[in-house]
Amino acid sequence: QTQGSGMLCVFQDECLGQGSFTRVFKGTKVDIREGEEHRTQVLLKVLDANHKDYWEAFFEASSMMSQISHKHLLLVYGVSVHGAKNIMVQELVKYGALDLYLKRKGSVSVSCKLDIAKQLALALNFLDEKNIVHGNICAKNVLLAREGDPSQETSPFIKLSDPGIKVSLLDLILDRIPWVGPELLQDPPILSLDSDKWSFGATLWEIFNNGETPLKDWDLEMKRRFYGTYQQLEPSQWTELADMITQCMDYQPASRPSCRVVIRQLNNLITSDYEVLHASEAPER
Numbered sequence: 001q002t003q004g005s006g007m008l009c010v011f012q013d014e015c016l017g018q019g020s021f022t023r024v025f026k027g028t029k030v031d032i033r034e035g036e037e038h039r040t041q042v043l044l045k046v047l048d049a050n051h052k053d054y055w056e057a058f059f060e061a062s063s064m065m066s067q068i069s070h071k072h073l074l075l076v077y078g079v080s081v082h083g084a085k086n087i088m089v090q091e092l093v094k095y096g097a098l099d100l101y102l103k104r105k106g107s108v109s110v111s112c113k114l115d116i117a118k119q120l121a122l123a124l125n126f127l128d129e130k131n132i133v134h135g136n137i138c139a140k141n142v143l144l145a146r147e148g149d150p151s152q153e154t155s156p157f158i159k160l161s162d163p164g165i166k167v168s169l170l171d172l173i174l175d176r177i178p179w180v181g182p183e184l185l186q187d188p189p190i191l192s193l194d195s196d197k198w199s200f201g202a203t204l205w206e207i208f209n210n211g212e213t214p215l216k217d218w219d220l221e222m223k224r225r226f227y228g229t230y231q232q233l234e235p236s237q238w239t240e241l242a243d244m245i246t247q248c249m250d251y252q253p254a255s256r257p258s259c260r261v262v263i264r265q266l267n268n269l270i271t272s273d274y275e276v277l278h279a280s281e282a283p284e285r
Ligand SMILES: N#Cc1ccc(Nc2nc(N)cc(-n3ccc(CO)n3)n2)cc1
Pocket: 016, 017, 018, 019, 024, 043, 074, 090, 091, 092, 093, 094, 095, 096, 097, 140, 141, 143, 161
């Protein structure tokens, strides 16, 4: 598709997967500068045609991401409106969504997981300082740009993806339990920076459970009861980690720790002799 002055023309390759209202494809962006062609591999997020009325929310999500830049935030090149199609053009992040990566790898070391968690906390801290609510923090929206390889002493590198379409439909909010803060199910729902801290807690749980989906296959009624009875996700054997997850997933939004506290706690876990404590978990070197 081309747009306007031919600044952005993208070609769709194979479909890589899908979000709630979108499908993602690998593509190529061709920029013409000083009469020269520059090709860049990109990720195309296409809004499903039957969800056209979500296009404002779709644009909101992409414009939020293109207004700010940070090393751990996904780069959004822009949106292309071509005929009936709404397409968000993003940098292609090499290893894709973290949840699938963790499921596939199954043996990511504790030190890599802590590194990923800390980078996500830094991204959240950046948004927090700009008073920007992401609204959809989860392992599926954390993208892996570089694998960590302890034997090569390289650390992983993540990019937080766009928040996707803000949903207001109750069933879609219920479906996002346990990532969505319980305050979103109140009337009126309160979306705040604190909600991202709750979601961070649920994402920590995913990271340290190798990408396992929390409350997998629970139906909406059971999920609703999970919040109604103030339940917590299954605690890790590592008490300091379990404590951090429950502190983030505090049913009182104001009681959740600030990003700075979370970063400090993660640094303590990183420097603690977790290798000794978790020698069983860390894969053979
Ligand atoms: N095999 C494979 C493979 C798949 C994807 C990527 N890269 C990528 N880059 C992005 N910017 C966004 C995404 N997404 C994936 C799901 C969603 C929905 O949110 N986004 N994937 C790289 C390799």
